[in-house]
Amino acid sequence: xxxxxxxxxxxxxxxxxxxxxxxxxxxxxxxxxxxxxxxxxxxxxxxxxxxxxxxxxxxxxxxxxxxxxxxxxxxxxxxxxxxxxxxxxxxxxxxxxxxxxxxxxxxxxxxxxxxxxxxxxxxxxxxxxxxxxxxxxxxxxxxxxxxxxxxxxxxxxxxxxxxxxxxxxxxxxxxxxxxxxxxxxxxxxxxxxxxxxxxxxxx
Amino acid sequence: xxxxxxxxxxxxxxxxxxxxxxxxxxxxxxxxxxxxxxxxxxxxxxxxxxxxxxxxxxxxxxxxxxxxxxxxxxxxxxxxxxxxxxxxxxxxxxxxxxxxxxxxxxxxxxxxxxxxxxxxxxxxxxxxxxxxxxxxxxxxxxxxxxxxxxxxxxxxxxxxxxxxxxxxxxxxxxxxxxxxxxxxxxxxxxxxxxxxx
Amino acid sequence: xxxxxxxxxxxxxxxxxxxxxxxxxxxxxxxxxxxxxxxxxxxxxxxxxxxxxxxxxxxxxxxxxxxxxxxxxxxxxxxxxxxxxxxxxxxxxxxxxxxxxxxxxxxxxxxxxxxxxxxxxxxxxxxxxxxxxxxxxxxxxxxxxxxxxxxxxxxxxxxxxxxxxxxxxxxxxxxxxxxxxxxxxxxxxxxxxxxxx
Numbered sequence: 069x070x071x072x073x074x075x076x077x078x079x080x081x082x083x084x085x086x087x088x089x090x091x092x093x094x095x096x097x098x099x100x101x102x103x104x105x106x107x108x109x110x111x112x113x114x115x116x117x118x119x120x121x122x123x124x125x126x127x128x129x130x131x132x133x134x135x136x137x138x139x140x141x142x143x144x145x146x147x148x149x150x151x152x153x154x155x156x157x158x159x160x161x162x163x164x165x166x167x168x169x170x171x172x173x174x175x176x177x178x179x180x181x182x183x184x185x186x187x188x189x190x191x192x193x194x195x196x197x198x199x200x201x202x203x204x205x206x207x208x209x210x211x212x213x214x215x216x217x218x219x220x221x222x223x224x225x226x227x228x229x230x231x232x233x234x235x236x237x238x239x240x241x242x243x244x245x246x247x248x249x250x251x252x253x254x255x256x257x258x259x260x261x262x263x264x265x266x267x268x269x270x271x
Numbered sequence: 272x273x274x275x276x277x278x279x280x281x282x283x284x285x286x287x288x289x290x291x292x293x294x295x296x297x298x299x300x301x302x303x304x305x306x307x308x309x310x311x312x313x314x315x316x317x318x319x320x321x322x323x324x325x326x327x328x329x330x331x332x333x334x335x336x337x338x339x340x341x342x343x344x345x346x347x348x349x350x351x352x353x354x355x356x357x358x359x360x361x362x363x364x365x366x367x368x369x370x371x372x373x374x375x376x377x378x379x380x381x382x383x384x385x386x387x388x389x390x391x392x393x394x395x396x397x398x399x400x401x402x403x404x405x406x407x408x409x410x411x412x413x414x415x416x417x418x419x420x421x422x423x424x425x426x427x428x429x430x431x432x433x434x435x436x437x438x439x440x441x442x443x444x445x446x447x448x449x450x451x452x453x454x455x456x457x458x459x460x461x462x463x464x465x466x467x468x
Numbered sequence: 469x470x471x472x473x474x475x476x477x478x479x480x481x482x483x484x485x486x487x488x489x490x491x492x493x494x495x496x497x498x499x500x501x502x503x504x505x506x507x508x509x510x511x512x513x514x515x516x517x518x519x520x521x522x523x524x525x526x527x528x529x530x531x532x533x534x535x536x537x538x539x540x541x542x543x544x545x546x547x548x549x550x551x552x553x554x555x556x557x558x559x560x561x562x563x564x565x566x567x568x569x570x571x572x573x574x575x576x577x578x579x580x581x582x583x584x585x586x587x588x589x590x591x592x593x594x595x596x597x598x599x600x601x602x603x604x605x606x607x608x609x610x611x612x613x614x615x616x617x618x619x620x621x622x623x624x625x626x627x628x629x630x631x632x633x634x635x636x637x638x639x640x641x642x643x644x645x646x647x648x649x650x651x652x653x654x655x656x657x658x659x660x661x662x663x664x665x
Contacts, residue, residue, distance in 0.1 A: 092303055092444040096388040099296040134481035139385075141488055143356065147349040148492040152499060155345060159503035162510040169595070170395035173348045177388035179300045241639070245459070245600070246294040250452030254445050262440035277567060284569065289597065345500045346493065400571030400595045 077200050081207040087180045088211040089257045094180035097171055098212050099253070103244040105228050108216035110164050114153040114172060116205030119181045122146045123189040123201030130190050142185050143176070150175045180204055215252045219243045278409040281402075285413030287461040291389050292421045293454055298389030302422055303447055311380075312426035318380045320415030322362070323390050326355045327411025330394040331404055344398075351394045356385045389418055424454060516542075518590030522578035523551035523559035524614050548662050551578070559587045562658040566650035569642040571595040573604070573650065583659035585631065586613045589651075601643030609635065618655030622648050 087093045098115065101107040122145050126133075133141050154172045157165040165172070175181070184204050189197040220226060223243035225233035242248050291297050298319070305315050330351050338344050363381045366374045384390060393414045397407045428450055437446050513531050516538040520527045525541070528534055541552045549561040558581045565574040573594045578587035589610050596602045603609060617631040622644055628635040634651070636644035 093300060096297050096299045099299070132484065134476075134484055136477075137481045137485050140356070140485060143352055144349065144485075144488055144492055147352055148496055151345065151348055151496045154348070155496070155499050155503055159506040159510070162507075162514065169399055170392060173395045174297070174388050174392055176348055176352055177386055177391050179386065182386060242456075245639075246296070247452045247455040247459070249296065250448045250455055254441070254448035254452065257445045257448070258438070258440045260440075261445070262438075281570075289570075294597070346496065349492070349496075396570075396595075402571065 074196065074199060077196055078203045081200070081204040082210075083207075086207045086211065087183070087204055088208055088253075089260045092257070093183060094178040094208060095212075095253065097174035097178050098208075099215075099249050101168060101171055102212055102216040102249055102252075103219050103223060104167075105213070105216045105220045107164060107167055108212055110157065110161065111168060111171065111175075112205070112209035112212055114150075114157070115175055115178060115181070116202065116209055117153060118146060118149040118175055118178075119184055119205040119208075120198055120201035121149050122181055123184050123197040124194050125149075126185050127189040127192060127194040127197035133190075138190075142182060146181050146185070147176050180208055211256065215249065215256060219248055219252060223248065278403075278406040281406055282409040282413040285410055286417040286420065287458060290417040290421055290455075290458055291392065291414040292418050293451065293458050295389075295392065297392040298387050298418055301383055301387055302418075302425070302451075303444055305383075306422050306425040306429055306447065309423075309426045309430060312422045314377055315380045315383065316419030316422050318377050318384055319387060319389065320412065320419050322355070322359060322381075322384050323393055323415035323418070324408060324412040326351075326358050326390060327393055327397055327407050328404065329354050329358060331397060331402075331407045334398055335404075347395075347398065348391075351391060352385075355390055355394070359385050389414065421451075421454065425450060515592065518576045518592045519549050519551065519561050521590035521610060522561045522576035522588050523549075523553060524578060524588040524611075525551060525553055525559075548658075549576075557581050560658075560662045561590075562654060562661050563592070564650060564654045564658070566646060566653065568594060568596050568646045569601055569640075570597070573646060575650070577651070577654045577658055579658055579662065583662060584617065586616045586651075586655075588613050596643045597640065601637065601640040603637050603640065604643060604647060609637065613651075619652050620648055620655070 081087060088095060094115075098108065098111050101111050122142075125145050126142060129141075150173060153175065154165075157168070157172060184201055188200045192200070217227065220228075221232070222240045225231060225237045225239055240248075243252070285291065289295070292299070292302060301315065305311050333350060333354055334344070334347060338347055338350060343350075359381050363378065366378060366381075393411050397410055402410060425447065429447070432446065432450075441449070513534060516534055517527050519542060520534070520538065523542075525537075528537060543550045547562070551559045551561055553559055559578045560581075560583065561576050561578045563574070563576055565572050567573075571594075573596070574592040575594075576590040576592060578589065579585070580587055591605045591610065594602065594604060596604065612628060612635055615631060616634065620632050620634045622636045623633045625635050625638045627633070634644075634648060
């Protein structure tokens with residue numbers, strides 16, 4: 069029983085309740101850095117870390133939070149974890165930190181983190197909230213990683229900065245420019261909804 | 272470049288060539304959910320523009336006069352989001368007590384704004400780019416108007432779209448993203464226009 | 469405890485928020501202070517790398533070697549750096565900055581011994597558009613300046629041959645023009661700085 073709940077908590081955000089293509093949430097802060105796979109990996113790890121630990125922390129103190137200042141407390145705790153990510157990146161990965169610029173800070177306003185805190189962490193035990201946060205973060209991460217992979221490959225002919233396509237390849241510059249991300253995400257949502265979500269609707 | 276013209280250049284660049292929504296994808300969440308109706312889009316657009324211009328100036332002051340002198344710049348995320356939340360709360364209270372009509376029109380949008388990434392984003396960009404107070408104000412105002420313009424255009428298109436036949440998998444968010452992509456392409460056409468030499 | 473008492477409604481939320489804030493800020497401050505020396509070392513290393521790039525000296529991969537190399541061949545003067553290159557020649561590196569499209573571009577510009585031509589540039593800070601203007605940091609862009617003589621003119625990307633031609637970046641007109649104006653300025657002011665005028 070407990071085990072199946074755990075499994076369900078973990079699997080739902082990865083599949084049929086994926087925050088990106090079902091709810092289209094939280095893409096703001098990360099979409100901008102998906103023109104390079106390396107930056108996207110760092111950014112999504114940051115989001116996973118923050119979602120996981122803020123859900124856990126909020127769940128720990130959920131019985132003591134006064135209802136009126138709930139949002140303030142949530143924001144405060146999320147911001148703290150984001151600053152931790154920011155400081156660690158600045159100290160250990162300064163090159164990537166420079167490239168990400170303000171986008172690390174914008175994890176604070178990522179709707180997924182606040183959304184999981186409100187919808188799950190405030191009503192569930194810390195352990196389960198941790199799993200839920202991790203799974204939501206992962207569900208979000210893999211969608212953006214796929215987008216980043218395709219954008220970098222088509223846009224620059226390389227993956228992780230290493231040239232993989234030969235001279236015959238003409239770079240689709242539009243892919244690394246802003247419109248590319250919109251089109252990629254739209255196509256991705258379309259493909260997923262057409263092929264995997266259809267049966268569910270007919271149920 | 273004439274330095275007195277620089278704020279104006281940033282103002283127009285923020286609206287057209289580097290629209291905060293179409294090139295930085297900030298404020299997408301509320302953009303996708305609210306752009307269904309023209310009337311609500313206008314309300315939210317006005318509120319965002321107002322809050323963005325004001326909080327950019329407030330955050331600039333807090334950053335320059337408090338965070339920088341005391342070497343607390345690493346706390347800026349927390350401080351900025353608190354300033355924004357507090358400002359929105361304050362405006363909501365003032366509007367509620369002074370103007371019933373305005374509150375009815377804008378009141379419901381104000382809480383949505385605190386979690387709008389574009390507002391925090393503008394403050395963070397301003398700090399990284401080391402803008403002066405004047406430039407920051409014009410940047411905030413321009414970004415707000417740019418966001419307003421994008422959501423207004425999108426709402427207008429979506430009204431027409433209601434009668435169009437969209438493939439089922441692309442309905443809702445999908446088609447909105449496609450339109451946003453086309454809009455971003457169109458806005459890229461502005462990129463040569465703003466030149467000051 | 470009464471759920472609707474004065475304590476529960478007014479005092480408790482305030483105390484709670486205060487405690488949460490204090491804990492959060494002390495964690496963040498602790499982390500900030502414990503990594504501060506590392507962050508400063510990174511900044512310094514980055515500065516040194518750009519000086520070496522401007523002098524057209526090959527930059528080692530390992531950061532310890534960068535520091536050793538820098539200390540052995542670079543001497544810091546009042547407002548410029550003097551770099552002794554492997555072939556026995558000397559390069560003078562002058563820091564400069566100017567307005568880009570979005571904010572300040574800070575860079576190091578290297579001159580040859582006679583102060584007549586450039587040896588290279590190193591970009592220290594920039595906030596240009598990622599994928600467009602931000603490409604000024606890419607190797608092909610910064611290495612094109614070796615042997616160039618001002619006053620410069622802009623030509624299409626990849627077309628710069630003669631000593632006064634600089635490649636522009638496709639799609640980043642404003643950034644290319646900003647770089648042009650910064651480099652034209654420094655080509656006059658840089659030698660004066662080195663000569664001590």
